[in-house]
Amino acid sequence: MAAAPSRGLVGLFKRGWNEIPEVVGSCILGFVGIGITTGAVYLYYKKDGDNRRYKTVYTVIRHDDPKAAKVRTD
Template sequence: MPMPKTIGHQIHFAKTLSGLIRRGWWEIPEIMASSCMAAIGIVLGIVGVYNYEKRNGDNKEYKSVYMIMRPDDPRVCLLNNPVYTQYKRF
C-alpha cells in the first residue's frame, strides 16, 4: 500500500528548550512577541525602581506636603539641609 503524500512542508524542531522556543515562534509569533515585550517591560520597570531607590527618590527637596519629624527619627539624617538650599544643576 502506498504512503500518503504530505501536503506542504514539514518542519521538525529539536526536543529541547531552544526547540520549544523556535516552535513557538513558528506557530504563535504574536504570543511570543508580546511575551518578549512584557519581559522587557518588567526588566525596565525593575531597573527604574532600583535607580529611584538608589538615588533616594522619596527625598524631594521641594514638596507640596510638608512632614514634621522628631529629631530622633531615623529618617532625619536622610533629609536635605532645610536651612540652606542650593540650586542643583543637572
C-alpha cells in the same frame, strides 16, 4: 523528509514563534518591560528618590538624624 524537531528551550521557542508569533513576541516585550521597570525602581530607591523637594506637611529633622545629610537645600 522533514528535519527532526529540536528539543529543549530553543526548540520550544522556534515552534512557538512559527505557530503563535504574536504571543511569543508579546511575552518577550513583557519580560523586557519588567526588566526595565525593576532596574528603574532599584535606581530610584538607591538614589533616594523619595526625597521630595516640596512636601505638604512641615517636618522637623534633628541634626544627628541620618536623613539630615540627604535633605536638599535647593
